[in-house]
Amino acid sequence: MVAPPDNDVLWTRALHFRHDDGSPGLSGVSLGVREGEILAVSGPRGSGKTTLLRCLSGLVPVRSGEVWFNSVPVHTMGPVARERLRRERFGWIDPDPVLIPELNVWENAALPLMMRGTGRRRAKTAAMEWLERLDIGDKARRRPDELVQAERQRVCIARALAPAPSVVFADEPTAPLHRADHRHVLRTLTAAARSHGITVVLATAAPDTAAVADRTVSLLDGRRVRTVHLPPVPGSAEAEGRAACSLSV
Numbered sequence: 117m118v119a120p121p122d123n124d125v126l127w128t129r130a131l132h133f134r135h136d137d138g139s140p141g142l143s144g145v146s147l148g149v150r151e152g153e154i155l156a157v158s159g160p161r162g163s164g165k166t167t168l169l170r171c172l173s174g175l176v177p178v179r180s181g182e183v184w185f186n187s188v189p190v191h192t193m194g195p196v197a198r199e200r201l202r203r204e205r206f207g208w209i210d211p212d213p214v215l216i217p218e219l220n221v222w223e224n225a226a227l228p229l230m231m232r233g234t235g236r237r238r239a240k241t242a243a244m245e246w247l248e249r250l251d252i253g254d255k256a257r258r259r260p261d262e263l264v265q266a267e268r269q270r271v272c273i274a275r276a277l278a279p280a281p282s283v284v285f286a287d288e289p290t291a292p293l294h295r296a297d298h299r300h301v302l303r304t305l306t307a308a309a310r311s312h313g314i315t316v317v318l319a320t321a322a323p324d325t326a327a328v329a330d331r332t333v334s335l336l337d338g339r340r341v342r343t344v345h346l347p348p349v350p351g352s353a354e355a356e357g358r359a360a361c362s363l364s365v
């Protein structure tokens with residue numbers, strides 16, 4: 117095993133992944149993510165973006181290839197160590213905002229901090245700071261079912277950022293949002309990452325979302341390719357006359 121370069125917070129080499137039913141997921145993906153970098157993982161639907169984020173974050177075991185976080189091998193960790201790593205160092209944002217219905221908004225956003233052992237008062241302060249930044253602070257005492265989907269997604273983003281993780285894995289984080297919300301939430305996420313030195317791995321099929329990143333890595337059919345020209349988002353200025361996906365390997 118060769119240790120990764122010092123300035124890469126995440127590093128993977130020759131990563132292959134097959135789903136439990138035998139479907140191919142990833143084929144020989146290698147990449148490094150620098151500390152504080154916002155890296156977009158782009159590619160069309162089914163290209164392996166979510167699978168790559170799940171492997172890098174230790175959500176699924178890696179059986180072929182290597183994944184390192186801060187020069188610590190993740191691919192040799194058991195499930196308990198990977199769970200602890202995710203809880204203590206990583207944040208995760210899904211395309212669908214899933215919250216605990218019995219908890220109010222600030223309790224949902226503060227939950228990962230409290231699970232790490234932070235006291236309720238301090239956890240609430242940190243959660244409220246992010247809820248305010250995401251313009252949802254006035255709904256802090258509401259239950260998730262009193263919020264619209266875009267508001268619930270803001271709560272999920274606050275929940276991922278409140279513990280000041282080393283890395284946030286954001287899987288299509290603005291997918292459920294309207295375009296106006298989309299820009300505001302993306303800007304908040306990237307500004308937060310830059311001001312707090314948080315590394316972001318951002319999976320997206322949308323070119324305008326990938327454009328906020330420092331660098332883009334493209335996937336097609338589970339392989340890393342040099343460039344993928346994604347179909348434009350319907351209704352955007354780019355949409356005219358471009359429909360297909362092209363690539364260069």
Ligand SMILES: Nc1ncnc2c1ncn2[C@@H]1O[C@H](COP(=O)(O)OP(=O)(O)OP(=O)(O)O)[C@@H](O)[C@H]1O
Nearest residue numbers: 135137139140141160161162163164165166167168
């Ligand atoms: N749990 C699973 N079991 C079997 N096959 C799966 C599973 N999850 C994903 N796949 C398949 O693996 C491939 C990559 O899927 P993945 O979700 O990683 O792609 P993606 O680029 O994130 O796509 P999307 O934008 O649709 O989420 C696809 O062919 C998909 O059908």
